[in-house]
Amino acid sequence: MNPQSRRTGRPRSAEADRAILDATRAALVDTGWSKLTMGDVAARAGVAKTTLYRRWANKNELVVDAVAAVFDEHLEFPDLGDLRADIEAVVLQFAALLELPEIRTALMAVVAESTRDPRLRARIRTEIVDRQKRLVLLGRARAQDRGDLPRDTDPAPAARAADLIFDMVAGTVVHRALVSGEPVDPEWTRDFTATLIHGLAAAPLTAG
Template identity: 35%
Template sequence: MADGTRRPGRPRSEAARLAILEATHDELVEHGYGGLTMERIAARAGVGKQTIYRWWRSKAEVALDSLLNVAAEGIPIPDEGDLGADLDVFLRHTFGMQGSEGPVLMGLLAQSLLDREFADVFRDRFLAGRRAALSEVLDHAVARGEIPAGTDLVLLQDMVYGVLWYRLLFRHAPLNDDTARDLASLIARSVRNGNNCTVRTV
């Protein structure tokens, strides 16, 4: 989309775009996702509602863009030569991140559940990136021979992110460093072949 073929007319205002994303972020912090309304975003950003509807299809997509705009996106991909240790580092960081973004994530998920179209957008623009990072960690373990061939890697990923989301959603147990350590340990052991009981050293 280079502006080589720039159309006539007034170009889109970058200032307005940023003002909308920032206003959305502030509104999310103040009122939560449930209290987010197009009218308030527009008022706070000093922008007409039409300007928002012109570029986003729903408030959920604005919120998603706002979230992605803030989350600078540094997902670490540790490679310490041991699946358990790699998972531990990965989970520790991931759990930490979700702490601050948690409330917004929950709102976006709620929207996903009620709106199939947004669900696809959310999956592709947010979840896919996270899964890809974890996928790399698992690939390293496969290359090292820690994960036997034929293991369902997608299921393994789901065990990681499943616990994460489940606790994020139902808040019955914490998501802290201890959780990360225990979960990393369980996952690493779950793929270890139980027959010959291979001993791995650090």
């Protein structure tokens, strides 16, 4: 793991890494989270179970990475030239992701497990949360360039604002889709986005 380690012995196969993650996603689609077995994933990937366990300690960690790869692939910053339109597009992208049964189940299952497993919690944070927070940071910077949001004078409140925005967007959409069970359609998205933008523009964060 360390950059200076692993100079000796046969190096790990990057091909195997890819095959395993692909197989995990495929298995997730075919059989769902609860029926997913390590042996099945290994077989699909054309890889020995040991190879799999050498990289991931258990099913949850593997699924986190597979889900993270899906997020990486499906979520991108649209850059439509307008903050409101950008947010609406990202919200709809995210909602579309949560429509996929394998993703909604896997994501929630992994979060549920993480409430009792700090290691897994850390992995979720680094592999999913922190990676997707880039969308917020990017969008916020663009909006400030355009003057849609007040420019930061201090880095600390800026980071706090990014965190708040991320939790509000991701949390609200997940809650609407999975807990309330209502559709995240364009109309709702408009309402939500409008509320969010007005709130952000009007309410400067406390000094902290």
